Amino acid sequence: MSFEYYTKWWIKAKQKFEDLYAKDDAFMKKQRPLKDRKLTSKLLGGLYVNYSLIVQEIDACLDQMAQPQKRNTIRKLMDAATVRLLELNNEMRNIEISEYYYVDGNLIEMKLVPYDVEILHPALFYPRPINVEDMWQKIQKGEKIFIPPEPVIEEQVEGLDQEAAQGGDSAAEGAGVEKKEEVVAEAAEKTDPAGGEEGEKKVKDKKDKRPKQPAFQIEQKQLTPEEIKEMERKKALEPGAAKKMPPPPVPEVTNPAANIIQNIWRGYSTRQWVKRKENDRRLLIGMNEPSWKSKEAFERFEKNLNVRREYRDQCIREYVEAIDQERTRILRVVAPGLFEDIGDEIREWFRQFYIRARCFDKIPEEEKGGTVLVIRCETFTPEQYLDDFEKRRKEKLKAKGQDKQKAKELKAKLKKQEADKKKKEAERKKKEAEAKQKKKKKMDEYEYEYFDTTSKPLxxxxxxxxxxxxxxINDFENPFEKHYMDMITDEKCYEVQLEVRRQVDELMRIELELLQDALEEDKWKAKGKKGKRKKKNKKKGKKKGKKGKKGKKDPTGDRTTEDLFQELVDNGIIRTYPCVRLREYFGDFSYKNWDLRVKDFDPPATLLDVRQAVIMNCIMPLGVEVMKRPKSVLIAGPRQTGKHLLANAIFTETQCVLFDLSPEVTFEKYTGAKGMKMLIHLINKMTRLLAPSIIYFEAAEKNILQENS
Structure with missing residues (x-):
């Protein structure tokens, strides 16, 4: 499939998603609370089916789209659709009071099958940083990413020097031996260069001239009639054999026969051609489905997908390199001039403010915007500053004698407010209790209220x-899906400008303090006072938290990521896993479970119900940042039921780094209290650096059995 195909597909999928989201939003606003559990299940099931189809379409487009900047935008829409789908999944589980639910009624209405709403290839996961991904690729190939330097010992160095000193004599002796061997070889060549070979050839020729006699007598085989006829036919075809010419054809007989055969054949071939064209048209518009595809077709299709994925990864790498290069260029070329320009603007603000107000205003705090507010003229002008200062001075003088009275009034007011608050709280609780008493429901009653989805901001x-x-932007003007350099430049210029402005703000605050001190010194001298003015001690804010408590020291802070990564790999804690896809977990859906659930039965789950539950509850929540991820997942069951296959499928689909903490792996490694602390520290640190990552325990019950025994 080509770039044009996926671009058109994305345009259609985006329009479908917008229509579905608008319909969903309007439905949630207008719908009243539902009391019928089956009706609620049917309504939410329809939304679930539609969102499943949309997620699959956006997922396919995102997987094969190579333009890195557009991928970031589509990623947000993909996350929004996935979040809404997972919310519906949780609601369906709550309605059915089961981990498994069935939407066969909605599928029948939409003329679909359960396989159509199953998401087997979720491309939801953010790529790792390039350096981390390169390390993981090397580990998967069996290469080492870190080799510790060997310590050099003085005794070894002295031994090497002695060997080097003795090496001259041994080299001379070796040269003499080599010369002797060369002389012997030349003498052998002069005597008889090929004498032995010629003698052997003569003996062989004599042996070949001897008459060969069969070891046993061959019996004559009796020919069958068919073989005799075949021999006669071959003899008749020989050049010397007499040929019998067939009688000449009669035109009155052959011509009508040929016309009839031609008419029948042309009609048949035309009908077959029309049938093929109609079948192709129906396949193209989706009316028919091919009854069978060869294995080569699937392999060719998968190969094309992998080719586009490799090209996508290459485009992402080029995009990241372009970002780094552009940022470096801006810091080298633009940042110095920008630093001076911003500094000159702020100094000019200082000067103008002093000329008009004979004082200096404070620079706004960084959280509020810093010097950006000064450039936007969103701070006080000198006149406004003086008016505000005079107003505050008068208010301070006026309120000097009224502080005690105000304090009493404020205390009484707060006391009254607290009493009113307690009274209202008691009344509210009383009303809630009465409402609960009135709304006592029976066990079979149900009420569902729609909630505001968390996918709306995304x-x-x-x-x-x-x-x-x-x-x-017209995507067809960029068929190779390369990144747009002007967008990178604008984005990095803005980031560099903010970074430079923060540095300038710190410098300007220091300069403002110096100017304030100089101004106070001038005022001190203008009053005719002698001696040095005592500087006011600035009140330092109290540090929060306990006194003297510092942050925890990182015990592996002096080691590189490659070193820690390689250590865990050598100990077998980080390991590779077989590439297993979810489609390899074979099984089928049960087509009667929906009918049984309608009749208030709880049928057992099938293998593909388990696979669908794994997709919705284990794989997809890990791909969205805003979703609440499962803290742990337990895969339990009897032997030979596919537990390891499902686990490996989760690892493969999430493209994670696997941390294996099974008892067999960690046995006699990181022993003792210190070793256990180091292991926990390494796991906590590396799982965050190498995300997405999964911690895996095999035979986890063995630890529990040992503790209980």
Whole structure:
């Protein structure tokens, strides 16, 4: 599939998603609380099916799209659709009061099958940093990423020097031996260069001239009639054999026969051609499905997907390199001039403020915007500053004698407010208790209220970004899906400007303090006072937290990531895993479970129900940052039921770094209390650096059995 195909597919998928989200939003606003559990399941099941189809389409486009900047925007829309799908999944589980639920009724209405809503290839995971990904690729190939330097011992160095001193004599002796061997070889060549070979050839020729006699007598085989006829036919075809010419054809007989055969054949071939064209048209518009595809077709399709994925990864690498190079260029070329320009603007503000007000205003805090507010003229002018200063001075003088009275009034007011608050709280609790008493429901009653989805901010952000940037760009003008350099330049210029401005703010605050001190010194001298003015001690803010408590020291702070990575690999804690896909977990859905669930039965789950539960509860939540991830997952069952296959499928689909903490792996490693602390520290540190990562325990019950025994 080509770039044009996926681009058109994305345009259609985006339109479908916008329509579905608008319909979902309007439905949630208008719908009243539902009391029928089956009706609620049907309504949410329809939304679940539609979102499953949309997620699959966006997932396919995101997987094969190589333009790195557009991928970031599509990623936000993908996250929004996935979050909404997982919310519906949780609601369906709560409605059915089971880990498994069935939407066969909605599938029948939409003329679908359960396989159509199963997401087997979720491309949800953010790529790791390039250096981390390169390390993981080397580990998977069996290469080492860190080799500790060997310590050099003085005794070894002295031994090497002695060997080097003795090496001259031994080299001379070796040269003499080599010369002797060369002389012997030359003498052998002069005597008889090929004498032995010629003698052997003569003996062989004599042996070949001897008459060969069969070891046994061959019996004559009796020919069959068919073989005799075949021999006669071959003799008849020989050049010397007499040929019998067939009688000449009669045109009155052959011509009508040929016309009939031609008409029948042309009609048959035309009908077959029309049938093939109609079948192709139906396949193209989706009316028919191919009954069978060869294995080569699937392999060719997968190969094409992998080719585009490799090209996608290459484009992402080029994009990251372009970002680094552009940032370096801006810091080298633009940042020095920008630093001076911002500093000159702030100094000019100091000067103008002093000329008009004979004092200096404070620089706004960094959290509020810093010197950006000064450039935007969002701070006080000198006149406004003086008016505000005079107003505060008068208020301070006026309120000097009223502080005690105000304190009493404030205390009484707070006391009254607290009493009113307690009274209202008691009334509220009383009303809630009465309402609960009135609304006592029976066990079979149910009420569902729609909630505001958490996917709305993600959707709004992604839709707005796509509307402002990508709707104005013609994707077909960039068929190779390269990054847009002007967008990188604008983004990095803005980031560098903010970074430089923070540095300038720190410098300007220091200069402002010096100017304030100089101004106070001038005022001190203007009053005619002698001696040095005592500087006011600045009140230092109290540090929060316990006194003297410092942050924990990193015991591996002096070691590189490669060193720690290689240590865990050597100890077998980080290991590779077989590439297993979810589609290799074979099974089928049960097509009667929905009918049984409608009749209030709880049927057992099938193998593909388990696979679907693994997708929705284990794999997809790990791919979205805003989703609440499962803290742990237990895969339990009897032997030969596919537990390891499901675990390896989770590892493969999430493309994670696997930390194996099974008892067999950690036995006699990192022993003792210090060793255990170091292991926990390494796991906590490296799982965050190498994310996405999964901690795996095999036969976890063995630890529990040992503790209980």
């Amino acid at each position: 959707y709004n952000q992604g839709a707005q970004e796509h509307r402002e940037i990508w709707d104005k």
